[in-house]
Amino acid sequence: MKFFIDTADVDAIRELNDLGMADGVTTNPSLIMKSGRDILEVTKEICSIVSGPVSAEVVALNADDMIAEGRKLAEIAENIAIKVPLTWDGLKTCKVLSGEGRMVNVTLCFSANQALLAAKAGATFISPFIGRLDDINIDGMELIADIRAIYDNYGFDTQILAASIRSANHMKDAALIGADVATAPPNVIKAMANHVLTDKGLDGFMKDWAKTGQKIL
Numbered sequence: 542m543k544f545f546i547d548t549a550d551v552d553a554i555r556e557l558n559d560l561g562m563a564d565g566v567t568t569n570p571s572l573i574m575k576s577g578r579d580i581l582e583v584t585k586e587i588c589s590i591v592s593g594p595v596s597a598e599v600v601a602l603n604a605d606d607m608i609a610e611g612r613k614l615a616e617i618a619e620n621i622a623i624k625v626p627l628t629w630d631g632l633k634t635c636k637v638l639s640g641e642g643r644m645v646n647v648t649l650c651f652s653a654n655q656a657l658l659a660a661k662a663g664a665t666f667i668s669p670f671i672g673r674l675d676d677i678n679i680d681g682m683e684l685i686a687d688i689r690a691i692y693d694n695y696g697f698d699t700q701i702l703a704a705s706i707r708s709a710n711h712m713k714d715a716a717l718i719g720a721d722v723a724t725a726p727p728n729v730i731k732a733m734a735n736h737v738l739t740d741k742g743l744d745g746f747m748k749d750w751a752k753t754g755q756k757i758l
Contacts, residue, residue: 542716545724549576551586553727558591565593567724570600588618596646598624607634615643622646622665627655632662639663653687660697672705682714689719709733
């Protein structure tokens, strides 16, 4: 499963990229706001750090303006994936931009029917939001499983990009189900390394090592 980093924090992206943990990046208007930087400037810097897809989101609501914004964002770098919402106008935009050979990430997906429409419209990525479904007592992972089954049934090339990831368990479950990509904040990806038994074992090793009175360096 590919890891995308869900942030516009370039320092966090650079750290994870140096570890080989960044196959791409996803941004949205909220993340751009948190960065406090100009969208074109920060997106260009992110694209220079990672070689994989970098999702940059349009903010228009009608297809004509979405298409124009998407084309403008695509000028930033060759690895830009234009992010559009899963609305009828977003699907129209996806069809046009994907037809031009551009990567398109269709976001805010909350049903298998929506995911099927996005695949038919030529989406490169579909972004089902796991955490937001969990928030309203709907199993977000069940949606990932439904989309996986539908896409496999018909051989769609659209990649399932599990989004709204809230925990290390979400990452594990998405991988078990067969999501192509999971996008998560840096802290969630780092949390995947944590285990109480690892900490306990390391503490024991250090105590025993101290008793030997030895040094390696």
